[in-house]
Amino acid sequence: MEILKQNQLKITPQRLAVMKYLDENRTHPTADRIYTDLKEKNPSLSKTTVYNSLDTLQNHNIIQSITISPSELRYDFKKSMHHHFLCKRCGDIIDIELECPNIKKTIDQGHKVEEVHGYFKGICKKCMEKQEK
Amino acid sequence: MEILKQNQLKITPQRLAVMKYLDENRTHPTADRIYTDLKEKNPSLSKTTVYNSLDTLQNHNIIQSITISPSELRYDFKKSMHHHFLCKRCGDIIDIELECPNIKKTIDQGHKVEEVHGYFKGICKKCMEKQEK
DNA sequence: TGTTAAATTGTAATGAGTATAAATTGGAAA
């Protein structure tokens, strides 16, 4: 944990808490969800600090934000490249483990690609099965 | 033009103006950009109407909104499936014409896919060339 | 031409994210 902090970042309990939360909750939570949940154990926590921590971690490529939801950013521990699926019924955001074979074509066009986001939207497997009772 | 309106939608000058704008400006504009530009020729236009029209057109699959920019929705005439590239330097959003070969895998996992969004971010070709003066 | 449901308009409200400045603190130097 602290090991990650050897990105020249100060080790603060707030940052550790945010990282721990994202590590244990792979649900792509919003900043507000993280804030609300962490606030319970640490009532002095400020929402600004959550935003600041998320920003800092993102700038150091430790986490990433995804824009699959139109109204708010979702946060994700940065692991191997993967895509996301948003269920329009239950709201869950599911990891889709696959590489994108299209990056090459984009690079071939002369653009410098720094980020790749693959978003699918529809009805998730669980909701589909529930429907067929 | 009016032909498209045979989606059971009333033909209003406001809706026609929004459609015409998106047809002539393939720059993935924001709602506010559309509003500001159309307001010049039609000063009585309301911003709410722009939002309403965009919503309605999207619900009828005539246009689509893309979430490549974290702070605001961008709108796009719905043509063949394509991906998008956002230049972090000049802000341009460029069409990347390619299919996504990954949809199948997602469907295979049991999810019902209704939308596919492919977003790349980085530095566009034009900005790269400018850099190398 | 008259009628009415649907669309437009203006205004107020919402809410995610940002700006700011004062108070606190991690961690290096003494």
Add this chain to the structure above:
DNA sequence: TTTCCAATTTATACTCATTACAATTTAACA
């Protein structure tokens, strides 16, 4: 250890894209 200061946290105010609402207007049909 103690001191010290730049970095961080906190509380609060603010921005601004989008939505809610209610009154007014209008497209389309008889």
